[in-house]
Amino acid sequence: MFKSTIGPSAAAPVYLRPETAQGQFLDFKKLLDYNQGSMPFASASIGKCYRNEISPRTGLLRVREFLLAEIEHYVDPEKKQHPRFPEVRDIVLPLLDKETQLSGKTVPQTISIGQAVESRIIDNETLGYFLGRIVLFLVRLGVDRSKVRFRQHLANEMAHYACDCWDAELLTSYGWVECVGCADRSAYDLTVHSRYTGASLTVKEALPEPVKVEEWQAALDKKLTGLRFKKDAKVVQAAVERLDQPALEALAAELEQHGAVALETPALADGTTRVELPKELLSISKTTRMQTTREYTPNVIEPSFGIGRILYCLLEQVYWHRPNDAARAVLSLPLSVAPNKVLIVPLSSNPQLNPIAHALSARLRRLGIANVIDASSASIGRRYARNDELGTPLGVTVDFDTLKDGSVTLRERDSMVQVRGSEDEVVMAIKGLVEGTETWEQVTARMEIFGGQGEDQ
Numbered sequence: 001m002f003k004s005t006i007g008p009s010a011a012a013p014v015y016l017r018p019e020t021a022q023g024q025f026l027d028f029k030k031l032l033d034y035n036q037g038s039m040p041f042a043s044a045s046i047g048k049c050y051r052n053e054i055s056p057r058t059g060l061l062r063v064r065e066f067l068l069a070e071i072e073h074y075v076d077p078e079k080k081q082h083p084r085f086p087e088v089r090d091i092v093l094p095l096l097d098k099e100t101q102l103s104g105k106t107v108p109q110t111i112s113i114g115q116a117v118e119s120r121i122i123d124n125e126t127l128g129y130f131l132g133r134i135v136l137f138l139v140r141l142g143v144d145r146s147k148v149r150f151r152q153h154l155a156n157e158m159a160h161y162a163c164d165c166w167d168a169e170l171l172t173s174y175g176w177v178e179c180v181g182c183a184d185r186s187a188y189d190l191t192v193h194s195r196y197t198g199a200s201l202t203v204k205e206a207l208p209e210p211v212k213v214e215e216w217q218a219a220l221d222k223k224l225t226g227l228r229f230k231k232d233a234k235v236v237q238a239a240v241e242r243l244d245q246p247a248l249e250a251l252a253a254e255l256e257q258h259g260a261v262a263l264e265t266p267a268l269a270d271g272t273t274r275v276e277l278p279k280e281l282l283s284i285s286k287t288t289r290m291q292t293t294r295e296y297t298p299n300v301i302e303p304s305f306g307i308g309r310i311l312y313c314l315l316e317q318v319y320w321h322r323p324n325d326a327a328r329a330v331l332s333l334p335l336s337v338a339p340n341k342v343l344i345v346p347l348s349s350n351p352q353l354n355p356i357a358h359a360l361s362a363r364l365r366r367l368g369i370a371n372v373i374d375a376s377s378a379s380i381g382r383r384y385a386r387n388d389e390l391g392t393p394l395g396v397t398v399d400f401d402t403l404k405d406g407s408v409t410l411r412e413r414d415s416m417v418q419v420r421g422s423e424d425e426v427v428m429a430i431k432g433l434v435e436g437t438e439t440w441e442q443v444t445a446r447m448e449i450f451g452g453q454g455e456d457q
């Protein structure tokens with residue numbers, strides 16, 4: 001937690017969250033209800049997080065306030081398979097696992113997620129599923145697949161409660177940078193929240209058949225306990241209720257042998273943290289009951305995306321310049337990420353071209369396709385070039401032939417190739433490209449390649 005203060009006197013401390021996860025865990029019971037009590041399920045949250053970084057540096061890579069997006073996937077600890085695992089099983093990942101790191105090597109082994117889970121390099125299917133989804137997500141954003149690797153946490157860097165943890169690292173001029181963490185946090189968070197709030201954060205499932213359970217049970221004589229411990233009676237009662245089966249078994253033997261047991265408690269009214277419970281107050285016996293439900297605390301698999309770091313690495317990876325011209329830079333953001341999808345340029349300042357450009361802009365807007373018009377006096381080549389640098393993937397030119405036959409050109413940023421067609425055809429092509437139902441190769445194969453008034457050079 002990042003400690004700060006609030007109010008005019010700065011007397012009241014506040015604690016800024018270092019992750020969104022805990023807020024999700026506090027809502028676990030509600031989330032489980034929304035999911036009709038069925039497992040597995042997931043929650044997700046995105047928001048600002050704060051860390052008291054000693055030396056913030058390197059732009060967006062290490063800052064004190066950053067945007068974090070986290071998924072908490074709740075799973076039965078005995079069933080860590082994932083129904084959609086077959087979708088990612090054959091994805092090949094560069095894995096820098098702990099053994100490789102401990103042997104002093106830095107070259108990852110390239111192996112399919114299926115093989116890595118089978119050989120337990122990755123602890124379980126659900127964790128493997130999310131590593132696959134992380135790489136698919138990063139590549140969809142435009143990250144270069146050859147500049148992604150997954151590094152496993154060593155035992156000494158992994159949170160004590162985690163049973164396996166991998167970082168997706170992206171290669172930048174600063175070296176490999178951790179951008180997404182993916183940890184199996186086991187049952188730690190829900191167990192601790194439950195312990196401190198007293199709220200049960202477990203899942204109850206009907207068993208296919210009732211089973212006979214033998215267990216140790218402790219009972220305090222309430223009247224005698226009240227008389228003996230007065231205000232502390234509740235604390236003592238809670239300490240007894242928290243005892244697990246091995247502890248109860250050991251105490252039963254001690255009680256039998258010595259007629260009394262000593263029990264650790266939270267601080268009592270007199271400041272002590274230990275009570276003596278004689279046989280008259282405490283009884284511990286083995287009981288048998290039929291169990292019809294199974295109760296467990298779910299384990300949590302958590303992919304955690306640092307948005308600023310991903311964005312920084314992406315910008316570095318997709319920024320380049322045209323061969324032999326360092327001044328003509330290009331930001332190859334894919335359509336899914338680019339803030340503006342289409343640049344509309346009237347070829348000249350002829351007053352007849354502008355209304356056509358504006359009508360086309362409105363038509364694209366109605367389709368939900370963000371676009372911008374550049375009707376400035378700069379040459380068309382200059383206007384293309386500056387929008388290439390801003391990352392706008394597509395360009396439509398309205399020219400003098402548009403006035404004659406209604407046709408326009410459509411230009412792709414990275415290749416600078418242009419096609420020509422009616423406005424309807426071009427709008428359909430843009431829609432297909434934005435929605436991902438058509439590729440630029442398909443568009444160039446079915447539409448007429450335009451070599452005319454491009455002025456790209």
Ligand SMILES: Nc1ncnc2c1ncn2[C@@H]1O[C@H](COP(=O)(O)OP(=O)(O)OP(=O)(O)O)[C@@H](O)[C@H]1O
Binds near residue numbers: 051060062180
């Ligand atoms: N100071 C920070 N500035 C920007 N992003 C951060 C910062 N700290 C963490 N992140 C992002 O949050 C994600 C999840 O946080 P996590 O707790 O796993 O990071 P971490 O292991 O503490 O990071 P690091 O070891 O680099 O400090 C990281 O993968 C990263 O993208």
